Amino acid sequence: MPHYSTLLLLTFSIFSSQTLSTSLSTNSTSPIGINYGQVANNLPPPASVLPLLHSLSVTRVKLYDTDSRVLSAFANTGIEFIVGLPDQLVPRLARDPSAASSWVRSSILPHMPATKITAITVGNEVLTGNDTTLIRSLVPAMESVHSALTALGLDGKIMVTTAHSLAVLETSFPPSGGAFRKELVPYLSQLLSFLQKTYSPFLVNAYPYFAYKADPKSVNLNYVLFEPNAGVVDSNSGLRYDNMLHAQVDAVRTAIRKVTPSNAKVEIRVSETGWPSKGDNDEAGATAENAQRYNGNLLRIISQNKGTPAAPAEPLQVYVFALFNENLKPGPASERHYGLFQPDGTPAYNLGTVSGLGLGTTGGKGNSGNVRSNGGTAESPAAQIGLVSSTGYYTSGTRILMPFCLEKLGVLAAVLLLGWYSF
Template identity: 60%
Template sequence: MAVAERFGAPWPPSRFFFFFVAVLLVLLLTDGGVSWIRRAEALSIGINYGQIGDNLPSPSRVSYLLQSMQVSKVKLYDADPYVLSAFLDTDVEFVVGIGNENVSAMAADPSAARAWVQRHVQPYLLATGDGGTRRRRITCITVGNEVLKGNDTSLKAALLPAMESVYAALSALGLQGRVNVTTAHSLDIMGTTYPPSAGAFAPDVVPYVQPLLSFLSMARSPFLINCYPYFAYKADPGNVPLEYVLFQPNAGVTDANTRLNYDNMLYAQVDSVYAAIQALGHAADDIDVKISETGWPSRGDPDEAGATPEYAGTYIGNLLRRIEMKQGTPLRPAVPIDVYVFALFNENLKPGPASERNYGLFYPDGTPVYNVGLRGYLPPMDFSQGTRRKSSEN
């Protein structure tokens, strides 16, 4: 029986059309268990898509979710073709990763880097496919994650040669102008972050980071830093003002050397990295600093101060507003900050304190952990089976 006939006499096509539109509007404007609310514009923010869990939705479902949120930038910790294929015919740009476990091999054997690029990057760089179909794009490769914060000196020494091998592979394939090559760092590589103008890398890191900066300058690639103001608050909640770390109204802190005022810790951390880069001989506009991870946990162990949904929602919500304003840091106000939020989902198999498993914007069923307007539609499809571990995700 036709849908229109269930309501009595058959409806004329025009009446049925208006009925359909009315129902669709109800779905769009109400929240009846599954949210259909979409943002009008593509988000300027990126999202880290980690997969250390055994209850996470399949990549095809995640693709629907991110598209419904109008997310256009995603960062992975590997280059899983299963994930990339799920975003076929979308406008999503990807940062893909080479795990720490593969860094030494690529440093020792450039052909391994070339084989990796040919397998994991080259197939996904076509601007159009058959019949003009859009392809997913890879814009950046991160070689390792937070390598320089560790104690493995051989791995640290292999980092730059591995990056050079990947860059050489891209160049040999004519792709070097289309894909950046870099690595993501923990803020722990900083010896000094306050005041921001006195920012400096830790002395034991300088021998590794100085030639790495020269490479980034040559390759026109960004310096990626993982910044978590939450860690500073957690370590000293009695002396770190909550308003300062949550982007809430406050008098801020003025750098006595530059007279620049900072009303939030994240921007101060980023500018301290710029200062550290300048201290090693690079101009402020030579290498862009991008935030490859930042977030706030919604839950933690009893000794993890501030890990609540309220604070997490405040941090992410206020950060989103800053990004939508295309705001820069006090040192570089004309350059909008580029941020990848950590993370898309709570990941139930991440090791460490409870907070590590509770950085997600969403629960695995697609329900928002807190409300900051980032709602989307997760279709009712099968969950992926088994555990999906990414060893270099921290």
């Protein structure tokens, strides 16, 4: 029986030869990334993941920690990494700047510059959690990490930020009426001031899937899947939205403008979004077909460097959730089926036939196994809907490729697997 990594590398060597006419492009302007979570006991070694990323032409990856195995495996590849500092370290780093310096020296510095680390997320969805100490410590910890980077001359290379659930919003529809929850405004004002001064992005985890799951009778499925639909007109701005993700992002944009100076400039990036290919009986819409349509259409739209209706000239960076199905994630079945790939490297479903895509298959708190906070709102063509946000992870872009048949890849992988096992 061959070593697992040998089989995966062989399979994806064949996979890549059918999809790539050139080697991996390290185009830093690529707007699509992928989340690489590891809450599982059956994932391939990090070194075996590189051919898979090559097959999607991914150049941006988001981790939920600073796993040295992953960061070392991707040294000298040109792939950009966002890495995560876990929640439990946030209060300590807020109290003791020297602890931030020690963390940067031990977790970041050994991998630089061979591994291209471009950002650090301090905690994940902290402001929508229930830990008041953690909430109060968030910005001071971010400042400590930034100061530690500055002392090492890395502040111009590595940004410091944090990711937020949509539950930071009190109002999300219409997008022009977006507003943060009142009790969070003091913390968000402080955080946005930091992001503005350090030229760092505001990260939001946005899942239209949860709007559909919460009220499938009222939410237009085509609207959340980027399929043709009548759209929704914002009565205040007059802008038309043909998909929910853009409406969610513009609601965040409006909320930011309400608590920052008029000349403030803060980029918004979608740090997580995706659709599960399987769920429990009560999880409406969690199917492989819908996951195929959501992620396939998402990748097509984002690859065109489109912005949102409120900011059409600003290409939206998106990190798809997630690279693998992760069998140890807590919560409903959907949480274990967001992956674009199965742990053995085979496609979770076929994206190659979605809207003419030339892509392969695809479908946060990362290694800590934490869950995202509850709450949040999202808009639908019918009305504003109260949602429960995702349960998942902490925890990055892709180019459109030439068309290929993933069913054939799956058959090929199975044949290879059976052939190897027969020996």
